[in-house]
Amino acid sequence: xxxxxxxxxxxxxxxxxxxxxxxxxxxxxxxxxxxxxxxxxxxxxxxxxxxxxxxxxxxxxxxxxxxxxxxxxxxxxxxxxxxxxxxxxxxxxxxxxxxxxxxxxxxxxxxxxxxxxxxxxxxxxxxxxxxxxxxxxxxxxxxxxxx
Numbered sequence: 718x719x720x721x722x723x724x725x726x727x728x729x730x731x732x733x734x735x736x737x738x739x740x741x742x743x744x745x746x747x748x749x750x751x752x753x754x755x756x757x758x759x760x761x762x763x764x765x766x767x768x769x770x771x772x773x774x775x776x777x778x779x780x781x782x783x784x785x786x787x788x789x790x791x792x793x794x795x796x797x798x799x800x801x802x803x804x805x806x807x808x809x810x811x812x813x814x815x816x817x818x819x820x821x822x823x824x825x826x827x828x829x830x831x832x833x834x835x836x837x838x839x840x841x842x843x844x845x846x847x848x849x850x851x852x853x854x855x856x857x858x859x860x861x862x863x864x
Contacts (some may be wrong), residue, residue: 722855723842724750725778725860727759727795728813729787733836735814737782740840748855751778756790763805777808778852782839785821787812793824800829807861808856850863 724741726732741750753759759781761767765774781791781799785792792812799805811832812825825833834846 721776722748722779724748724758724855725762725781726750726752727754727756727783727787727792728752729754729784733784733815736840736843737847739755740844741851743844744792744848746847746851746855748779748851756787756792756795758789759787759795760790761842762775763799763808766810774804775807779860780809780811780815780850782811782850784818785812785825793821793828796825796828796830809858809860810845810862811854827864 724746726737727736728737735753738752751762751764758768762769762772763777765772769770783792783795787795792814794814794821796810799808799810809831810829811834812830813834813836814821815836816822817835834850836843
């Protein structure tokens with residue numbers, strides 16, 4: 718189910734995308750990062766449909782960094798659909814968002830998020846958060862067995 722340790726970044730804001738990629742690089746996380754810019758594109762990537770229909774659907778990312786406020790399909794709906802589909806139901810999902818809404822936090826965990834991280838405004842804090850995320854999800858965490 719899990720191939721090479723790819724990170725799927727689901728982020729519609731170009732500035733946040735650049736910040737995340739720079740923070741990962743500065744943290745010496747050199748894994749491939751696939752970037753999709755809305756919820757529909759994330760689902761297409763994960764289910765190998767649409768513009769990703771030629772992708773091997775058995776090769777799934779090691780972790781998904783999922784923003785909540787996305788065009789087309791919101792992050793919580795993406796999470797809900799992932800959890801409803803057996804091949805993706807156990808994928809580690811880190812909600813990485815600027816949302817301060819308690820309902821988003823609660824709903825994210827109710828839908829099966831593995832972690833909820835608020836994007837730090839300060840770049841050094843963000844680099845530190847990226848380092849910890851990378852260390853945990855790409856090195857220390859034992860991935861789920863195949864479903």
